Amino acid sequence: MNYSEIYDLHLRLLKAYSAHNNGEYSAYQREIDYYTNQLRFAEDRVQRIFVLNQLVKIHEKERDDLIRWCSEAYFHKNYDVNDSPDGSLG
Secondary structure, three states: HHHHHHHHHHHHHHHHHHHHHHHOOOOOEEEEEHHHHOOOOOOOHHHHHHHHHHHHHHHHHHHHHHHHHHHHHHHOOOOOOOOOOOOOOO
């Protein structure tokens, strides 16, 4: 896999994550904004891939938080399902 393919893969992943979030405010929005801004300063494709990778990691961390919340809600019957981590459920 060459740098061009890796770069395109990262862009597709981020596009999928942003389509899923649908413009909602993220708990990690400050980090997302920081790395999005860093894309402007990246001088070559390798630096851009590094920054895009950081953005993918942030989105995956957010997804892990949601999965953890869902499992806690399922396995703990006393858990209030209206008290979601992002406020969007319930």
